[in-house]
Amino acid sequence: PRESWPRKEGLTWSLFSIGRANAFTINCSGFDQYGVNPAVLQAIFDQKDFRPFINYSIPTHVNISFTLSAILEVNVQLQLLTSFLWVKMIWNNPFISWNPKECGNINKFAVTAENLWLPDIFIVESTDVDQIPEGLSAYMTHEGDIVYNKPARITSVCSLDIFYFPFDQQNCTLTFSSFIYTAETMSLGMDREVWEIVDTSRDIVFRQGEWELLGISKATLKTFVGSRLFDRIAFFLAIRRRPSLYVINLLVPSSFLIAIDALSFYLPAENENRAPFKITLLLGYNVFLLRMSDLLPASGTPLISVYFALCLSLMVVSLLETIFITHLLHLATTQPPPMPRWLHSLLLYCTGSRRCYPTAHQKENKGLGLTPSHLPGLKEPGELVGKEPGPREAKRNGGSELTRAQLTDLWMEFGCRMDTFLFRLYLLFLASSVITVIVLWNT
CATH class of the missing domain: 1.20.58 (Methane Monooxygenase Hydroxylase; Chain G, domain 1)
Structure with missing residues (x-):
C-alpha cells in the first residue's frame, strides 16, 4: 500500500518576518515520492485575492505573448475581427520558492488556476466578455514564476477597408492592458520576440481559413485614462485575404x-x-x-x-x-x-x-x-x-x-x-x- 503523508508538522511553511526574509520557503521533501501535499500550499491559495508583493512600490512585472491560431471571421459591416488566440502570461510570486534538490529535482508543477492570483489582462479593442474555460491550470516554478496559458476567442474592433476586395489587406490592433492596475503597480513586457510570434502563428494560420498572416509588429505604450497611467502593449496584425475563391x-x-x-x-x-x-x-x-x-x-x-x-x-x-x-x-x-x-x-x-x-x-x-x-x-x-x-x-x-x-x-x-x-x-x-x-x- 502507498505510504501516507507524514504529519502536517513535517511539511510546514516557514514564514519569516519581513526584516529577516522576503519569501515563503516550501519544505517539499516527499514531493517526488508521494506527490504534492495541498496543505502546504494553502497559505498561497489564501492570498489569491491580492496582488503578490513584498514591497508595494515595486510593480508586478507580467510578460505577455500569444499565438494567433485562427482568423475566424472578418465582419465588414460591423467592422469586427474575430480571432482565436492562445495567450501566455508569466509573472513572479515572491512568496513561492522551494529547493529542487529536496524534491527529487522537481522544478515545477501544475496548480489549478482558480487557486492563484491572476493578472487582469484584457484586450482593449475587444467587444465581448472573454469567457475562459473552467479548470485551467498554471505552472509554478521553484523560483516563484507562474506560467499561465489560456485560450481566447477575441472579437475586436478593427477599421476595415474593403475597397480592394478580394485583393484587400487589413491592419488590426490588439492592445493588452490591465483593467485596474496602473503602471505603478503592474508593468507589461514580452515573453517572446515578435518574430517568434509571427513564425509560430504564420505556420498555423497558413494552413487554414480565408486569411493569411503577413506580419505582426508591436509598440509599448503608456496611456492616461483620466488621471491614471496604464502600461499597455499594442500588437499590429497585418492580414491578407486569399483571393482564389x-x-x-x-x-x-x-x-x-x-x-x-x-x-x-x-x-x-x-x-x-x-x-x-x-x-x-x-x-x-x-x-x-x-x-x-x-x-x-x-x-x-x-x-x-x-x-x-x-x-x-x-x-x-x-x-x-x-x-x-x-x-x-x-x-x-x-x-x-x-x-x-x-x-x-x-x-x-x-x-x-x-x-x-x-x-x-x-x-x-x-x-x-x-x-x-x-x-x-x-x-x-x-x-x-x-x-x-x-x-x-x-x-x-x-x-x-x-x-x-x-x-x-x-x-x-x-x-x-x-x-x-x-x-x-x-x-x-x-x-x-x-x-x-x-x-x-x-x-
Whole structure:
C-alpha cells in the first residue's frame, strides 16, 4: 500500500518576518515520492485575492505573448475581427520558492488556476466578455514564476477597408492592458520576440481559413485614462485575404461574359439574331450578379463592385449600339432619308473601292450568279456615287441629287462605318477600364 503523508508538522511553511526574509520557503521533501501535499500550499491559495508583493512600490512585472491560431471571421459591416488566440502570461510570486534538490529535482508543477492570483489582462479593442474555460491550470516554478496559458476567442474592433476586395489587406490592433492596475503597480513586457510570434502563428494560420498572416509588429505604450497611467502593449496584425475563391467565382465568369459580348460585334449588323443575342447575355449577366451577391461585402463599395457595374454598363451600351445600327440599316433599306452634303463628302473621302454592304441590285444579281461586269449599264456602287442622276431618277427620289439605290448604298456604307467605329471605341474603353482596375488592385 502507498505510504501516507507524514504529519502536517513535517511539511510546514516557514514564514519569516519581513526584516529577516522576503519569501515563503516550501519544505517539499516527499514531493517526488508521494506527490504534492495541498496543505502546504494553502497559505498561497489564501492570498489569491491580492496582488503578490513584498514591497508595494515595486510593480508586478507580467510578460505577455500569444499565438494567433485562427482568423475566424472578418465582419465588414460591423467592422469586427474575430480571432482565436492562445495567450501566455508569466509573472513572479515572491512568496513561492522551494529547493529542487529536496524534491527529487522537481522544478515545477501544475496548480489549478482558480487557486492563484491572476493578472487582469484584457484586450482593449475587444467587444465581448472573454469567457475562459473552467479548470485551467498554471505552472509554478521553484523560483516563484507562474506560467499561465489560456485560450481566447477575441472579437475586436478593427477599421476595415474593403475597397480592394478580394485583393484587400487589413491592419488590426490588439492592445493588452490591465483593467485596474496602473503602471505603478503592474508593468507589461514580452515573453517572446515578435518574430517568434509571427513564425509560430504564420505556420498555423497558413494552413487554414480565408486569411493569411503577413506580419505582426508591436509598440509599448503608456496611456492616461483620466488621471491614471496604464502600461499597455499594442500588437499590429497585418492580414491578407486569399483571393482564389473570388477570382474563380466572380472575376473569371464576368470576364468570359464581357468577352463574349465584345465578340458579338463580329456578327453582321443586319443579322436579326445580333440584338437578341446581346439581350440574352445581358440577362445572363444580371442573373450571375444576383447569384454571386452573397460573396460580395455586405457594406461599402469595393472596387470589384465598380468593375461589375462597369461591365454591365458596357453591355447595355453595346445593346444600344446594336439597336441604333439596326434601325439605321432598316431605314437605309426601306425609306432612306436625304443624306447631308457633309456626310456624303466624308463617305466619298473615307470609302475605298471595297464596300461593306452590297446594294440591293448586287444581291439580286449574285443570286443569279452574275456580276456587275456581266450586266450592261450597271456600274459599281463607287462609280454610281459620283454620277449625276437622270431626270427620271431625280424625280423618283423627290428631286434629290441621288437615286434611291444610291442613297441605300450610302446609308448602308455609313452604318457599316459607324458599327466599326463604335466597336473600336467600345474595345478602347473596355481595355482602358480593365487596365485601370488591375493597376488599382496591384497597388
